[in-house]
Amino acid sequence: MARRGGGLLTALAVVLSVAVLAIGAGLLYLVVTGGAPGAPLAQQQAAGLEHKSFSEYDWDELAQVAQMIAEAPSDEEGRAVADEWGVHVGDARPLALTDGNQAQLVVVGIRHDERADGSGVAGLTLMASPIARRPVNPSDTNEGGWEASELRAWLASDGRELLPERLADNLVEVTKLTNNVGVTSDAAAVTETSDALWAFSLTEVCGPVDLFATEYGDEVRARTYYQDYTLYDTLLSQEGTQYEYFADAGVSDQADGSGVLAQSYGSSPCAWWYRSAYPYTFNVGDAYFFYQVMDSGYPSTIGYASQSAGVVVGLCL
Structure with a gap:
């Protein structure tokens, strides 16, 4: 005669076996992914990523590190992730372009830009x-600002093709704020564009701008035809916020004591473009200029839009 309870014991053994298998599978998952089943994808993928310095990561690996930084719950924790994975503001590495020229890539910000999506x-x-x-435009006009510029269109096409393919494939589009009118004192002219490559704005490099207050004074005076020139400073200062790299170097709109702005193309020093249009004109209809960094590294001057100058670009991972 069969013993009572045998079926129950068999069922219990099956349940226990399944539980053991499930626990084993869970442990294996944790080992493989480096985190809990609900862990962010970048954290899971990082299980096979070795800790290196900024200059040693390949482009896919650096994009993984950037994604982990982005997924952190706060800026403080994101910076801790960056430190853990050997990436710091000011780190630099060579950048070989597809046309045979060599550039340099520098970390200027951590969790600074908002994704366009x-x-x-x-x-x-x-x-x-x-x-x-390159010039900003084929003719001497800043009408339409950065948004309508030929330089922006070039960066989205031929300019992007100068980057290594895997770097270009990992770029993240972000939101940029710019005066996209041209000659104006109206703060409403500052609008958003979505860009994977962009020229920096004056205030992203120099911080809050007071160029017009310095030149014309911060009061409405008869010698300036009772015009409030500080409105132009306010306009320029709304085109984003200063990156940590430039703030740490003490860059302002009238000083670069650390010399971080001096750039060369090939072996020759060159001025380079901001995306900021010069917003004022003495004569109605004159809209000729965009801001530049001088070839000496002095942080603020203006150049005719049709002149060639260095194309220093920002990009995000």
Whole structure:
């Protein structure tokens, strides 16, 4: 006669066996992924990523590190992730361009830029030293600002093709704020564009701008026809916020004591473009200029839009 309870014991043994298998599978998952089943994808993928310095990562690996920084719950924790994976503001590495020229890539910000798709911040913002010498526009006009410029269109096409393929494939589009009118004192002229490559704005490099207050004074005076010139400073100062790299170097709109702005293209020093249009004109209809860094590294001057100057680009991973 069969013993009572045998079926129950068999069922219990099956349940225990399944539980053991499930626990084993879970442990294996943790080993493989480096985190809990609900861990962010970048954290899971990082299980096979070796810790290196900024200059040693390949482009796919650096994009993984940037994604982990972006997925951190706060800026403080994101910076801790960057430190853990050997990436710091000011780190630099060579950048070989597809046309045979050599540039330099520098970390200028961590969790500074907002992704254009609204999904949060980009992990890293990098600056590439001049990848070309080009005008902003084919004629001397800043009408339409950065948004309508030929330089912006070039960066989205031929300029992007100068980057290594895997770097270009990992770029993250971010939101940029710029005066996209040209000659104006109206703060409403500052609008958003979505860009994977961009020229820096004056205030992203120099911090809050007071160029017009310095030149014309900060009061409405008869010698300036009772015009409030500080409105132009306010306009320029709304084109983003200063990156940590430039702030740490003490860059302002009238000083670069650390010499971080001096750039060369090939072996020759060159001025380089900001995306900021010069917003004032003495004569109605004159809209000729964009801001530049001088070839000496002095942080603020203006150049005719049709002149060739260095194309220093920002990009995010």
